[in-house]
Amino acid sequence: MINPFNDIYFMKQALIEAHKALDEGEVPVGAVVVAGNQIIGKGHNLTEKLSDVTAHAEIQAITAASNFLSAKYLKECTLYVTLEPCSMCAGALYWSQIGKVVYGASDERRGANRFSPGLYHPNTVLIYGVEGEACSSLLKQFFQSKR
Numbered sequence: 001m002i003n004p005f006n007d008i009y010f011m012k013q014a015l016i017e018a019h020k021a022l023d024e025g026e027v028p029v030g031a032v033v034v035a036g037n038q039i040i041g042k043g044h045n046l047t048e049k050l051s052d053v054t055a056h057a058e059i060q061a062i063t064a065a066s067n068f069l070s071a072k073y074l075k076e077c078t079l080y081v082t083l084e085p086c087s088m089c090a091g092a093l094y095w096s097q098i099g100k101v102v103y104g105a106s107d108e109r110r111g112a113n114r115f116s117p118g119l120y121h122p123n124t125v126l127i128y129g130v131e132g133e134a135c136s137s138l139l140k141q142f143f144q145s146k147r
Helices: 003-025 056-068 087-096 132-146
Strands: 030-035 040-042 078-083 101-105 125-128
Touching: 003 030, 003 040, 003 056, 003 078, 003 132, 030 056, 040 056, 056 078, 056 087, 056 101, 078 132, 101 132
Parallel strands: 078 101, 101 125
Antiparallel strands: 030 040, 030 078
């Protein structure tokens, strides 16, 4: 069941993570994993800092949540992420069997839905556009500063 208040609240928490990435010179993407209205995993992009192309916000948050639960499956969890997951992250979300994915800004170039909408687990609920303007604005600000 969709609860807009919770979706907005938790997306704002993901935006806090995105601002951490921005402060570190990373592409400002943030993510949180929630179970039972509690954040059990957080992450933001660390690809530059770690020199690791797989260090996306979603991967960081999935790993933290799995460690918190001591479990590899996140069936009862929701991932909130400020940017539509790429195909790599969608694949990781598939294998985690996450219950729900909520993202803010769409990624017209690299988003998983552009390549194959079937990348997510069949039981995963996908919601998009929550706080989309705030998420998109942060990304635009970052890329404009690089030009």
